Amino acid sequence: MTMDAQTASDRKRNMRRLSPTELKRPKESLRDRMSIILRSRVAIIGLVIVLFWVWVAIFAPVISVHDPLAQDATAINQGPSAQYLLGTDALGRDVLARLAYGSRTILMLAPLSVLAAVIVGTFLGLVGGYFGGLVDEIVMRILDAIMAFPTILLYLIIIAAIGPSAINVVIAITFVGAPGVARLVRSLALDIRVRDYIRAAELRGESPWYIMFFEILPNARGPLIIDSMLRVGYAIFAIGTLGFLGLGLPPPTPDWGGMISAARKYIWTNPLSVLWPALAISSLVVGLNLFADGLREESTRYQ
Amino acid sequence: MLVKDYMTRHPLMAAPDMSLVEAQRFMGQNNIRHLPVVGDGKRLLGLVTRQSLLIDPGRLGSLNVWEIAGVLSGLKVKDVMIKAPNVITVSQDITIEEAARVMVERRIGCLPVVQDDVLVGIITEVDLLAHLMEMMATRHPGIRVTVRMPDVRGELAKLVAAIAAQGWGILACGGVAAPKAAGKWDAAVLKMRDVTREEVIAALSQVEGHEIIDIRDA
Amino acid sequence: MQQSHKPQTPILDVRDLAISYETRYGDVPAVRDVSFDIQRGEAHSIVGESGCGKSTVAFGIVNFLGRNGRIVNGQILFQGQDLVGRSPEELRQVRGDRIAMVYQDPMQALNPSMRIGDQMAEVLVVHRMMPRARALDYCVTMLKRVQMPDPENVIRRYPHQLSGGQQQRVVIGMALLNDPALLIMDEPTTALDVTVEATVLDLISTLQREFDTAIMYISHNLGVVARVSSKVAVMYAGEIVERAAVSDVYLSPYHPYTQGLMRCVPRLGQSKRESFLYPIRGRVPSPKNLPPGCIFEPRCDYARDLCRQRRPELRPIKLGHWGRCHFAEEIVQMGWQPPEDFVAQYTAERSVDAAARPLLKVTHAQTFYPVASQKLIGGKKQFVRAVDDVSIEVRKGETLGIVGESGCGKSTLVKTIVGMEKPTSGDFEFMGFDIAMPVSKRKLELIQELQMVFQNPDSTLNPSFSVGYQIGRPLRRFQTVPRGQVEGEVMRLLDMMKLGGRYYNRLPRQLSGGEKQRVGIARAIAGRPEVVLCDEPVSALDVSVQAAVLNLLLEIQKEIDTTMIFIAHDLSVVRFFCDNIAVMYLGQIAEIGPAEAIYAPPYHPYTEALLSAVPIPDPRAEQKHIRLEGAVPSALNPPSGCRFHTRCPRKIGKICETETPPWRDAGNGHRIFCHIPLAELRQMDPVVTVRPGNRLGRQHA
Secondary structure (H helix, E strand, O other), X not given: OHHHHOOHHHHHHHHHHOOHHHHHHHHHHHHHHHHHHHHOHHXXXXXXXXXXXXXXXXXXXXXXXXXXXXXXXOOOOOOOOOOOOOXXXXXXXXXXXXXXXXXXXXXXXXXXXXXXHHHHHHHHHHHHHHHOHHHHHHHHHHHHHHHHOOHHHHHHHHHHHHOOOHHHHHHHHHHHHHHHHHHHHHHHHHHHOOOHHHHHHHHOOOOHHHHHHHHHHHHHHHHHHHHHHHHHHHHHHHHHHHHHOOOOOXXXXXXXXXXXXXXXXXXXXXXXXXXXHHHHHHHHHHHHHHHHHHHHHHHHHOO | OEHHHHOEEOOOOEOOOOEHHHHHHHHHHHOOOEEEEEOHHHEEEEEXXXXXXXXXXXXXXXXXXXXXXXXXXXXXXXXXXXXXXXXXXXXXXXXXXXXXXXXXXHOOOEEEEEEOOEEEEEEEHHHHHHHHHHHOOOOOOOEEEEEEEEOOOOHHHHHHHHHHHOOOOEEEEEEEEXXXXXXXXXXXXEEEOOOOHHHHHHHHOOOOOOEEEEEEEO | OOOOOOOOOOOEEXXXXXXXXXXXXXXXXXXXXXXXXXXXOOEEEEEOOOOOOHHHHHHHHHOOOOOOEEEEEEXXXXXXXXXXXXXXXXXXXXXXXXXXXXXXXXXXXXXXXOOHXXXXXXXXXXXXXXXXXXXXXXXXXXXXXXXXOOHHHHOOOOHHHOOHHHHHHHHHHXXXXXXXXXXXXXXXXXXXXXXXXXXXXXXXXXXXXXXXXXXXXXXXXXXXXXXXXXXXXXXXXXXXXXXEEHHHHHHOXXXXXXXXXXXXXXXXXOOOOOOOOOOOOOOOOOXXXXXXXOOOHHHOOOOOHHHHHXXXXXXXXEOOXXXXXXXXXXXXXXXXXXXXXXXXXXXXXXXXXXXXXXXXXXEEEEEEEEEOOOOOOOOOOEEEEEEEEXXXXXXXXXXXXXXXXXXXXXXXXXXXXXXXXXXXXXXXXXXXXXXXOOHHHOOHHHHHHEEEEOOOHHHHOOOOOOHHHHHHHHHHHHOOOOHHHHHHHHHHXXXXXXXXXXXXXXXXXXXXXXXXXXXXXXXXXXXXXXXXXXXOOOOOOOHHHHHHHHHHXXXXXXXXXXXXXXXXXOHHHHHHHOOEEEEEEOOEEEEEEEHHHHOOOOXXXXXHHHHHHOOOOOOOEEEOOOOOOOOOOOOOOOOOOOOOOOOOOOOOOHHHHHOOOOEEEOOOOOEEEOOOOHXXXXXXXXXXXXXXXXXXXXXXX
């Protein structure tokens, strides 16, 4: 960001002073970061699984020959066949197509809701952690109260109150996830706020908001990113659960949780139609978890 | 003048599983004649001496060359050492002459010093000789004189008084019953600094019944 | 006792030791070609700057190298037996019974949830199968031997209930329980205050004689080494560069690095006016990227072609004095003269106008921290009286040093001045404005004039932003220069810090400790403040880096005429750097005055004790032996009368306990807070006397 701000003449003068090895430095650090990921086998496996689903979501129309909503009355509850690679469900819809389009919804909703939770949680955590005292006390007690509820109950209450829809699912997950993020950010902020560079900022008369978002937040990003990645996994789980309970996306939108719920009735006649979406959810969650774990392990290894 | 002041603290020691060959080399390299063997917590398990390293010929008599090599290489320190209950040890709080008595009576050259079964040091005849040397102030130059006097109370005091009258100090002093003259006592060494032979002879000849039987610069 | 007839086998004989660490970037040779021996009952030091491999050697000996470290070459003969290549079981036995180690932080060695007696006795009960009651008795005896007051009581306490010095005594006592032949001490006094350090060093010397234990003492502090050991090995970048008796190394060092180190440390009693520090240029080579010839060649003033081509061996230069330099004899013959421009640059006189109005004036300042009452209900609110009735004045261009041990309130005083703490009472006047308020309530113009340099180089910079941005931020904030010129100004500041423009885009993690500290200084002076407050700015740095940073501060002061308040616990550094000095004890000033007056009689008894405790890196220096008893009392409930009376070796009677002492004015602004009449104080002998003798290139040309 500093380079951008420089005037052309300054930059020229600067370039003259930079030795070739110095210029290479930022690139090296990027390669360093990539090498951290590549070094961990666990992270690579996780990444491959996640990328697979991302690929599926992007190329859903190509992968699926059939419309996910089209019903084929002649092929109800069928097993895999040449026409329907993964079989059909009780309404004669192509499972593969619904799976592919379902991944789109889930890969949209989960990160979106986590992003919202992280924004809200970070804000609350920073405020509590940096100001401390009474502000911290109030914020934290409210969050504690939310966290005291079993999560599933909380989802049910929220969705029951505001009704099932994509946006409401996001709201519910944000509401449930934010306190956890806030706690994490607060503990990081408590640690960071006693560092000397925060003292230095205060002695420059910086505003609390500058200190929170420019001095503290950037240094909390590492753990926050890893935590968010795990949270995306939980969110996928939550969306699946809500779908299964019929509180997710209203039918006929393809939704993995909903698919399991619908196929459950026919589990004896067509067990595969339950298995596919279940497998999809678990593989995506496991993939995200592996990736986050691998990252965390590698980044803390040689310290 | 206690054992703890004269013993060697932190002596070289061996574990019971050290091979005999290695122990031999270890003692040779470090020029020691006694090697205490210790277990966990430096508890004394035994003692290896030069003697223990000699193998009893009777044990090997019936074996052929190859078997002898096998036996030798398999021997461990714990197989040849004098085992703990049989090792004569002393405590570090006894006097140095007491340690000397034990060594003379038992005709041994080395005493491991233990406390609660734990080896804290080792005292050898060399340490005792060093002690003798120190007692006699061997390292400090001076006049060493042996005076023979009657074995009667107060005689030594007379001698000391004569020296004190000259304003001299005594570096070292020791006495024994005269070896070949009954009823006499040899104040074997009176060592004095910064005096001449003649001055000493002149001063001590004043003392009645005392006879200088040896005087030298040392 | 004569030792000559004892066996000659050294307790420890390290030969050609090389240790490598496996890292992401391949094997890093941390220690190479290290050889030394320690005789029985001898104290041998290893001294060197951070990262030179001194601790690695110790860890190699006890085989604590961790998963990624290993010994790649050499022998470690302990009492005649090689430790390298032994089975872990054999090593465990030898280590447990015959080698003990003491670390810097005593809390690392103590179990916080066990009573002192229990954890000490455990060693004996488990290891020697001693009955518990006997073991406890034995522990009490041992605590007595390490001069622990009230040992019967101490064994029933938990570690956190002891002071740092006492904890370290317990750890040393524990280490000696097994009567080890070798005691390895890794910076055992670095975390302690100077008066406590002095008592622990005394203890170490006593124990070494009493137990006939060989000591391997690792330290970065040349003064401590001179006090505690008879021989010393100087390590640099993983190799021993010089090894000899302490007096030889300190009085006539052969290796250019050792010589350089000696020139980097300010001597106690020398000031910036009559001496200077000559830092070693450049920085320690990374073990990944060593020069092909002599490892010190890139930083050496005497380097020649041979030095670049061939690595020197550690060779005997004279009897008992080993050095790793091709030209040691010549270098010593040549003598050393500092470059002339260097002398001119650092010794030019700066005058402070003594008659000027004080820039900063603090009168009767008090800063109290409330503490929650121990009782559940009721109970009066208590206060930690961190700063209690302190008055100081600082004139323009002057440097005021504040010294004192940890907890004396020096940091709180400075924090109150800059507005990080709220004063409880007192007048704070700065440039004619009242500043008795937290920084958030001050005007930006006022904030700009008071800036601070921090102690810890690792936390002084925000790891997320580039150096250039962080120096530029105050420029933008205070609008010191027009917006368009900020980058140019940052470049100028970087040049002034001798860093150069290529540091502009670096992140803090790409900098060394000294470089980070320079950036911190640049950030502080960017807004062109009137007063810069330095909170121990060099105490976390190695001596060679410390010298460079101190020189830099001197230069800045000369160039922009900054007024400074300089906190430190190192009395030599303060004496060197400051014009006036305030000695603080338990929230109050004990003595204040011109620097040279503080270091000569009359002294406050506390100053006298402090000065006699400072380890001096000169074997010829003789110090009075004054040791303070007990610990610093709690600031929650400070002693009545004179606060120092509980530990004062010169206490004159009841009056010290009951009445607040008067200020004794010794003239020229030198004031002493003591009941002892001035005439009597004047009769004290100087604490430090140096036997005459030639020093290598320390004096002025």
